[in-house]
Amino acid sequence: MPDVTLDDRGRLTLPKDTRERYGDRYRIVELHDGIKLVPIADDPLDALREEFADVDESADELRERAREEALDGAGR
Numbered sequence: 643m644p645d646v647t648l649d650d651r652g653r654l655t656l657p658k659d660t661r662e663r664y665g666d667r668y669r670i671v672e673l674h675d676g677i678k679l680v681p682i683a684d685d686p687l688d689a690l691r692e693e694f695a696d697v698d699e700s701a702d703e704l705r706e707r708a709r710e711e712a713l714d715g716a717g718r
Contacts, residue, residue: 648654667682683689699707 644657646654646656664681665684667684668679669682671678671680697704
């Protein structure tokens, strides 16, 4: 990953191949040791649909399974 610098107005220019791969919109996430740029999808709802396309459980089923796993992990 190439180094980039801010210009005199505080703007950051990302390399063309990075913009082509991840897009033009990012959320800045502050970490304890720096920052992270997280790409924002053009259509966040479509991105979620794609991410969970292979999930066969309903939200209620996922929630219940997570609850059970948390209880088991806590030594129920």
